[in-house]
Amino acid sequence: MKAGKSRLEKVKKSIGFSELIVVDAKGSASGTCAMWKSSVSLHPIEFNKNLIVVKVTKAVCDWFLVGFYGPPYATKKKNAWENLMALLESFQSLWVCMGDFNFIISDNEILGGNRGGSSATNYLKELIFEFGAIDLGCSGNKFTWAKRGWGNSAIKRRLDRGIANISWRLAFPRASIAHLGAISSDHAPLLLDTNPKDSFAHRPFRFEAARIRDNNCNSIVEKACNERVTGSAMVKLCKKQAATREALRKWNKEIFGHYQDKINCLMNKIAEVQKNPPSTDNGKIESVLLTDLSEWLARSEVMWRQIKRTVAQRRG
The missing domain is CATH 3.60.10.10 (Endonuclease/exonuclease/phosphatase)
Structure with a gap:
């Protein structure tokens, strides 16, 4: 581990941990660190x-x-x-x-x-x-x-x-x-x-700023808003909002998916490729997967920043 304490402090905060031990690297020798939550x-x-x-x-x-x-x-x-x-x-x-x-x-x-x-x-x-x-x-x-x-x-x-x-x-x-x-x-x-579980609960859908990074987001919203609806101006607005919400929910489920699900899937694929015998093709596949993973990690970072801002606003 070559990262310094200031860098590790940022990593600790970004993953929601509160405690940190660092033994700094010296020269060519790497250092060590441990992080954990205060609830542990x-x-x-x-x-x-x-x-x-x-x-x-x-x-x-x-x-x-x-x-x-x-x-x-x-x-x-x-x-x-x-x-x-x-x-x-x-x-x-x-x-x-x-x-x-x-x-x-x-x-x-x-x-x-x-x-x-x-x-x-x-x-x-x-x-x-x-x-x-x-x-x-x-x-x-x-x-x-x-x-x-x-x-x-x-x-x-x-x-x-x-x-x-x-x-x-x-x-x-x-x-x-x-x-x-x-x-x-x-x-x-x-x-x-230490105690593997067989299943994990799914989180409810919420629209988050990170989805704007996906090129399809604008077209999904635009298509839903352009649907023809009847009624008064207020009724039309409510119907368009409902249509947009449903379109995004469907998109989230079928195409975009949950961040961690996508990240886990890509990491599993990378691990599977790395299991295979070394080859030029496997190297190319791994490179593409690593690029995709970097993008999804960036989206995840945007999401967590938004969540932190929301929590801070609620706390005043």
Whole structure:
């Protein structure tokens, strides 16, 4: 993570979070950060350039969440991994550890590049053996890191994952990790869901300023307003408003859709493309999807700005 604290403060506000921990990047070394909502009972325990540890307090049980970055350089690996193992050893409770470990644990987590064995210590394997830890598995793209993009010459690895002690897994038997699409990064983000739900409620339709970004918006409104209606001037106005509202509702459902639905769909498509074998065609498809995603993210940003203004006006 190369972003500074001021940039991360903006990101925190834009996604509705209130709390932030930042370990700034120094030189070529990346930093780390954690964000959460004040409604979550979470307490920072330790943080440095390689890890962030927080304690999650729940009614059922307390547990530790560790975000870890394993240095890729041999000279720095030993110290970082020894610190992580000492930390996990000190926990007398449930824990889960996620992040970029910069190690694989089997040959099927490699695509392309050199498959030759290495005499160097695999600290991830040692940790799993030492603590009897469980790999939480994943859904989505099998690989989480790619070199030279995701095209023909891509080299892919599963360097990022989540592991936990047996007690944590027993406490959260339905917990799962999803590999999301890699957007403007060589790493795919991980999403840990401790209690997956089967369905989500839909939000009611509301017209928002971001829809003006779509070229079809004006024509939808113009066509509805130009419909021939009868009655007094007031009745005609009401009928045209009703027709416009219905046309926009239909357009929203059939064509435009909900922002997050569209964004999720595009991210899923990107993740699916990144699952496929590297090829020129897949690279072109990914490029188009990333362009579409950027537009929908821009629309979403406009929507949230409008919502914030509305909330601020209501509060006076």
